[in-house]
Amino acid sequence: xxxxxxxxxxxxxxxxxxxxxxxxxxxxxxxxxxxxxxxxxxxxxxxxxxxxxxxxxxxxxxxxxxxxxxxxxxxxxxxxxxxxxxxxxxxxxxxxxxxxxxxxxxxxxxxxxxxxxxxxxxxxxxxxxxxxxxxxxxxxxxxxxxxxxxxxxxxxxxxxxxxxxxxxxxxxxxxxxxxxxxxxxxxxxxxxxxxxxxxxxxxxxxxxxxxxxxxxxxxxxxxxxxxxxxxxxxxxxxxxxxxxxxxxxxxxxxxxxxxxxxxxxxxxxxxxxxxxxxxxxxxxxxxxxxxxxxxxxxxxxxxxxxxxxxxxxxxxxxxxxxxxxxxxxxxxxxxxxxxxxxxxxxxxxxxxxxxxxxxxxxxxxxxxxxxxxxxxxxxxxxxxxxxxxxxxxxxxxxxxxxxxxxxxxxxxxxxxxxxxxxxxxxxxxxxxx
Numbered sequence: 512x513x514x515x516x517x518x519x520x521x522x523x524x525x526x527x528x529x530x531x532x533x534x535x536x537x538x539x540x541x542x543x544x545x546x547x548x549x550x551x552x553x554x555x556x557x558x559x560x561x562x563x564x565x566x567x568x569x570x571x572x573x574x575x576x577x578x579x580x581x582x583x584x585x586x587x588x589x590x591x592x593x594x595x596x597x598x599x600x601x602x603x604x605x606x607x608x609x610x611x612x613x614x615x616x617x618x619x620x621x622x623x624x625x626x627x628x629x630x631x632x633x634x635x636x637x638x639x640x641x642x643x644x645x646x647x648x649x650x651x652x653x654x655x656x657x658x659x660x661x662x663x664x665x666x667x668x669x670x671x672x673x674x675x676x677x678x679x680x681x682x683x684x685x686x687x688x689x690x691x692x693x694x695x696x697x698x699x700x701x702x703x704x705x706x707x708x709x710x711x712x713x714x715x716x717x718x719x720x721x722x723x724x725x726x727x728x729x730x731x732x733x734x735x736x737x738x739x740x741x742x743x744x745x746x747x748x749x750x751x752x753x754x755x756x757x758x759x760x761x762x763x764x765x766x767x768x769x770x771x772x773x774x775x776x777x778x779x780x781x782x783x784x785x786x787x788x789x790x791x792x793x794x795x796x797x798x799x800x801x802x803x804x805x806x807x808x809x810x811x812x813x814x815x816x817x818x819x820x821x822x823x824x825x826x827x828x829x830x831x832x833x834x835x836x837x838x839x840x841x842x843x844x845x846x847x848x849x850x851x852x853x854x855x856x857x858x859x860x861x862x863x864x865x866x867x868x869x870x871x872x873x874x875x876x877x878x879x880x881x882x883x884x885x886x887x888x889x890x891x892x893x894x895x896x897x898x899x900x901x902x903x904x905x906x907x908x909x910x911x912x913x914x915x916x917x918x919x920x921x922x923x924x925x926x927x928x929x930x931x932x933x934x935x936x937x938x939x940x941x942x943x944x
Contacts, residue, residue, distance in 0.1 A: 542717025564591035602636030700936035754941025774803030794846035829877035872902035
């Protein structure tokens, strides 16, 4: 069964980028890593993070034009292991992922580029299995000034994102030494609380081997098959897309009026794109969001809580009444997207036109106002570096992946954030008109 699963994953990668099965060039690579984390988990760190990875990379060929247009970029699948520096509270992470190796410069003695990565990571230590049996759930009890449970991760399975800068130094006969460094992120996008996640920064040293390296051996990519133009002309310079996605998220893990619950989330996007070249397009669109979490009540003096005891320890949005209106937000966004074969990836940045909860954040400011909403326009001052800790602000971002299964039908995966903090992950379908 394991071999079948591996074959299916590799076959899907080949199909996604149109690689002819009979013309397969690849590279094998492995590396060891040393990482440093952000200050959210410093209290548990006993030693540096270390680990390693192994990857199989599929090199472009004369018939793999969609990647040749990206300076002979390549795609790969890999797996990695990380020991997070504290066996009891942090444990280890195991990740499986796909990536794109995007070169800036491809020389015979030196290569440099970036490697964006998306996948899944499993961790063996979460909040739930690090909380002592004699301590009540959702506790902030401390021992020797330190929290006694891992409040950074609430789920075993998480999303894995990375962006690394790499340098390759070819040695001989397809062998090369690789140096790389960058950022890695592990979290579940607020699907399950707590979820501050891990941000890791560090470097790797490794070696790779390409049995038939077409980047060094030009005869592997015959001249007649090389595209005459770096970018193809486009048949349709404009495109319109509509997508609908959905999912779920949990309320903050110490909002205990009704215990932890899952709330539905959804996104609808309508976008128009200008397509100047075959590898890039620039769009603008209308976005509508639904986040069911904002029907929950956390005002400590709300009618649902007549004793006035604290029912939230988040201190973000001051919700006195359960209103459906609070769950909806709408905005417009700029949507640059990059295209490789059937795959499209983009970062959408927008601002809210309709946001009923903006006047209910931050919690302490509304509470000091007697529980009455604030009065803000479309744009207002807030600390973007603290976005989603105390308030979302007027700006939002979405990381979006799309894969066209048919000419006019695609599947979509998205991550919505405010600053560096995720609001939710959603998935669904869309149509191209």
